Amino acid sequence: MVPIKIALTKGRTEEQVLPILEASGIDCQGLRNKRRRLIFKEDPRYEIILVKGPDVLTYLNSGAVQVGIVGSDILAEQRNSQYAMLDLSVGKCRFVLASTEAFDPHQQRRKIIATKYPNITKDYFQRIGEDVEIVKIEGSVELAPLVGLADAIVDIVETGNTLRENNLRIYAKLMQVNTKLVVNRLALKQFRPQLRVLMTNLQRADAKFAAMNLIDSYAK
Amino acid sequence: MKNKNLPNGTRDELGVQAEAKEVVENQLFQSFRRRGFRKLTTPVLEYQDVFKPLNQNHYRPYQLLDDQGETLVLRPDLTLPVARVMSTTGIELPVKWYYGGDVFRLKKQLSGSYNQLTQAGVEIVGYGGMKADWECLTVALSGCHELNIQSVVVELSQATFVDTVMAQLPLPSPTKVTLKTALYAKDLSRYNHLWAPLKGSEYAPFLSEWPWLFGNFDDILALVNTLPKAPRITKLVDQLTATRSFIAQQFPRVDTTLDLSVPSPQAYYTGMTFRGFTASSADYLFSGGRYDDLLTNFQKVPVAAVGVAFDIDALVQRQPLRKPDAPVLIYFENDQWPQAEQLLAGLPNATLCLVDNQAAAEALAASSGSQLIDLTKSR
Numbered sequence: 001m002v003p004i005k006i007a008l009t010k011g012r013t014e015e016q017v018l019p020i021l022e023a024s025g026i027d028c029q030g031l032r033n034k035r036r037r038l039i040f041k042e043d044p045r046y047e048i049i050l051v052k053g054p055d056v057l058t059y060l061n062s063g064a065v066q067v068g069i070v071g072s073d074i075l076a077e078q079r080n081s082q083y084a085m086l087d088l089s090v091g092k093c094r095f096v097l098a099s100t101e102a103f104d105p106h107q108q109r110r111k112i113i114a115t116k117y118p119n120i121t122k123d124y125f126q127r128i129g130e131d132v133e134i135v136k137i138e139g140s141v142e143l144a145p146l147v148g149l150a151d152a153i154v155d156i157v158e159t160g161n162t163l164r165e166n167n168l169r170i171y172a173k174l175m176q177v178n179t180k181l182v183v184n185r186l187a188l189k190q191f192r193p194q195l196r197v198l199m200t201n202l203q204r205a206d207a208k209f210a211a212m213n214l215i216d217s218y219a220k
Numbered sequence: 221m222k223n224k225n226l227p228n229g230t231r232d233e234l235g236v237q238a239e240a241k242e243v244v245e246n247q248l249f250q251s252f253r254r255r256g257f258r259k260l261t262t263p264v265l266e267y268q269d270v271f272k273p274l275n276q277n278h279y280r281p282y283q284l285l286d287d288q289g290e291t292l293v294l295r296p297d298l299t300l301p302v303a304r305v306m307s308t309t310g311i312e313l314p315v316k317w318y319y320g321g322d323v324f325r326l327k328k329q330l331s332g333s334y335n336q337l338t339q340a341g342v343e344i345v346g347y348g349g350m351k352a353d354w355e356c357l358t359v360a361l362s363g364c365h366e367l368n369i370q371s372v373v374v375e376l377s378q379a380t381f382v383d384t385v386m387a388q389l390p391l392p393s394p395t396k397v398t399l400k401t402a403l404y405a406k407d408l409s410r411y412n413h414l415w416a417p418l419k420g421s422e423y424a425p426f427l428s429e430w431p432w433l434f435g436n437f438d439d440i441l442a443l444v445n446t447l448p449k450a451p452r453i454t455k456l457v458d459q460l461t462a463t464r465s466f467i468a469q470q471f472p473r474v475d476t477t478l479d480l481s482v483p484s485p486q487a488y489y490t491g492m493t494f495r496g497f498t499a500s501s502a503d504y505l506f507s508g509g510r511y512d513d514l515l516t517n518f519q520k521v522p523v524a525a526v527g528v529a530f531d532i533d534a535l536v537q538r539q540p541l542r543k544p545d546a547p548v549l550i551y552f553e554n555d556q557w558p559q560a561e562q563l564l565a566g567l568p569n570a571t572l573c574l575v576d577n578q579a580a581a582e583a584l585a586a587s588s589g590s591q592l593i594d595l596t597k598s599r
Contacts, residue, residue, distance in 0.1 A: 058331055058332065061331065063503075081278070083405065083406035083407075085408050087410075183406070186497060186504065189435075189497065190499055192432075192434065192435045
C-alpha cells in the first residue's frame with residue numbers, strides 16, 4: 001500500500017502534535033530522535049516530512065503530500081483552498097490588535113498597522129470598515145509601535161507575556177488560532193479509506209489529550 | 221533588452237514535451253470531429269463581464285484595459301465564451317461544438333503553479349435529455365481510452381443534491397447555511413457541532429456520514445436510502461444510477477464512484493456533474509456536467525447545455541515521453557536539392573543538413589550523434 005505523505009510544521013507545532021500522533025497509533029520513534037533528518041518512514045503506513053509552516057500548503061497544493069498539519073493562522077493568511085478537516089486541541093492562541101498605552105483606536109486618521117499577516121489584517125479592518133496602511137514585518141513585530149514604525153500591530157498572542165514585557169496592551173481580539181489537519185482535495189478521493197482511519201484515530205487521540213489538558217488546568 | 225526572463229507562472233515547451241501536447245490535442249480533436257462536433261474558436265481576449273458567473277477566488281484573471289477604458293481579461297475559462305457566442309449569434313439549436321486552447325488564471329506567486337493551462341472539450345447545446353450527458357461522458361472516457369490512460373475513475377455528482385437535502389432538514393435557515401459551508405469545506409469539527417441537534421432523529425444516520433459521502437457507489441446510495449423518502453431526491457438518485465449502468469455497459473473497465481458532499485462546480489450547473497482521475501494523477505483529467513443556466517448570464521431564456529473539458533496538461537503528464545532519436549542528416553550541394561528532397565520524403569527521421577561544406581556536415585553529425593548521408597560522395 002502506498003504510504004500517506006504528511007507535511008508536519010516543524011518546531012512548536014511538531015512538538016505539540018507528536019504526542020497526539022503517537023497516541024493515534026503512528027510510530028514516531030524517528031521524529032523523537034530525528035537529528036537532522038527531514039523524512040521519517042518508521043511507520044510503513046505514513047511518510048512524515050518536516051517543513052516550515054508557510055510551506056505546508058505549497059507541498060499540499062502540488063499534490064507532493066496528501067496531508068498537512070499547520071496552524072490556522074497560516075491557512076487564513078495563504079487563503080487555503082484545500083480541506084481543513086480537523087481542529088486539533090493544540091497550538092491555541094489568538095490574533096490581537098495591540099499597541100502602546102498612547103494609541104487611540106478611535107483617532108480619525110489613516111493608521112499604520114505592522115504585521116506578519118497582511119491578509120488577515122486587511123480582512124479585519126475591511127470588516128470593521130476602516131482603511132489602514134499595512135506594513136509587512138517578518139519578525140519581532142512588537143517593536144514597530146515602540147520605535148514609531150507603526151501605530152499598532154496585528155499579531156498572534158498565546159499568553160500575552162511578550163506584549164506585557166514590551167509595555168503593549170491589547171485593543172481588540174481578532175480570530176482564534178489552532179492547529180489544523182488539512183487534506184488535499186483530490187487525495188481525499190484517492191486515499192479515502194486510509195485517510196478516514198487516520199482522521200478517526202487522530203480525533204480519538206486528540207479528544208483524550210484535550211480532556212487530560214482540561215483536568216490539568218482544573219488541578220492547577 | 222533588460223528583462224529576458226519569463227513572467228512567473230509561465231513556461232516554454234520545447235521538443236518532445238511540446239510534441240506530446242500536440243499529439244494529445246490532435247487525437248482528441250480527431251475524436252471530436254469523428255463524433256460530428258464542429259470547431260468553435262474564440263479569442264483569448266474577452267470583456268471581463270463574460271466571466272462574471274465564475275467564482276473569482278478560483279479564477280483570478282489577468283486584466284487590461286482597451287482604448288475605451290473597458291476592462292478586458294485573458295480568458296480564464298473556455299465554456300463561458302461558448303455561451304457568449306450562442307447568445308449573440310442566433311445559431312440554430314441543437315448544436316455540438318468542440319474547442320481547444322489556453323486559459324489564463326493568476327495563481328499564488330512562486331508556488332510552482334502555472335498560470336497558463338491548456339484545455340480541450342465539447343459543448344452540447346439544446347439537448348435536454350440524459351443522452352447529451354451520456355455523450356459527454358462517452359467523449360471523456362473514449363478520449364482517455366484512446367490516449368491509453370488506464371484505471372480511470374469517474375466520479376459522478378449532482379449539482380442540486382445538497383440543497384435538496386438541506387431543504388428537508390428541520391434546522392433553522394442560518395444553521396443550514398453554516399452547516400452547508402462546513403460540509404463543503406469538510407470542516408469535520410464544525411460540521412459535527414452544527415448537526416448535533418439532530419442526533420437521534422431519522423436524519424442522523426445520513427448526517428453523521430455526509431462529509432464522507434463520496435466513494436463506493438453502492439455504499440453511498442445505501443446511506444442516501446436512509447433519508448426519509450422524497451420524490452425530488454429519488455429522481456436525482458435515479459439519474460445517477462442510470463448513468464452508472466450506462467458507464468458499466470459502455471466502459472466495463474471504468475470504475476464509477478459517487479460524491480454527494482461537494483458544491484456545484486459553478487453557480488450555473490443545474491444537473492449531473494462528473495470528473496475523471498486516476499490513482500496517481502495530481503489533477504483531475506476531465507470535468508464536466510449539465511449547466512442549463514449557462515446562458516442566463518447573457519439572455520433571459522435558459523437553454524439546455526452540457527459539456528466536458530479535458531485538462532490537456534494533466535493528460536500529457538500521463539503519456540510516456542519518448543526519447544527523440546538522433547536525426548539522419550542529409551548533406552548535399554545546391555544542385556542536388558531535388559535528390560535531397562526525394563530522400564527526405566522516404567526517411568521518417570531525416571532532416572536536411574544546411575551547412576555549406578562537407579567538413580562542417582561531418583562535424584555536425586559527430587556532435588549530434590547523427591548518421592550522415594552525404595549525397596556529394598555519389599557524384
